[in-house]
Amino acid sequence: MNTKKVATLQGRIRRIKEKILAIDEMRPGSLSEQFNVCGNPNCRCKDPDHPKKHGPYYQISYTRKGKSKTEFVRKEMVAGVKRELKNYQKFKKLVDEWIDLSIEVGKLSRQGYTKK
Numbered sequence: 310m311n312t313k314k315v316a317t318l319q320g321r322i323r324r325i326k327e328k329i330l331a332i333d334e335m336r337p338g339s340l341s342e343q344f345n346v347c348g349n350p351n352c353r354c355k356d357p358d359h360p361k362k363h364g365p366y367y368q369i370s371y372t373r374k375g376k377s378k379t380e381f382v383r384k385e386m387v388a389g390v391k392r393e394l395k396n397y398q399k400f401k402k403l404v405d406e407w408i409d410l411s412i413e414v415g416k417l418s419r420q421g422y423t424k425k
């Protein structure tokens with residue numbers, strides 16, 4: 310069993326846990342911008358030469374427990390939502406690294422008990 314290597318990997322896992330603890334609000338999904346036309350035939354959004362659509366409107370789409378959802382996001386909330394999306398990506402990446410390291414630690418540890 311490669312004790313030194315295992316200790317190194319465990320150290321990396323510890324640092325990942327610390328980083329995860331530092332993450333606050335998060336949410337999965339992706340944010341999109343939309344521009345719409347309305348029902349008023351005389352509106353600027355229907356101008357034949359220079360139509361100017363309404364918007365942007367923001368919405369977030371995500372899947373939780375097998376269900377896809379879309380929610381509107383108010384303009385003043387966009388910055389916060391972007392931050393939460395970034396946090397979620399960070400969280401996923403860290404968990405992924407943790408899993409990889411953990412698999413490696415498991416393999417190295419078990420080598421100590423395996424007779425070849």
Ligand SMILES: [Zn+2]
Nearest residue numbers: 346347352354
């Ligand atoms: Zn319009």
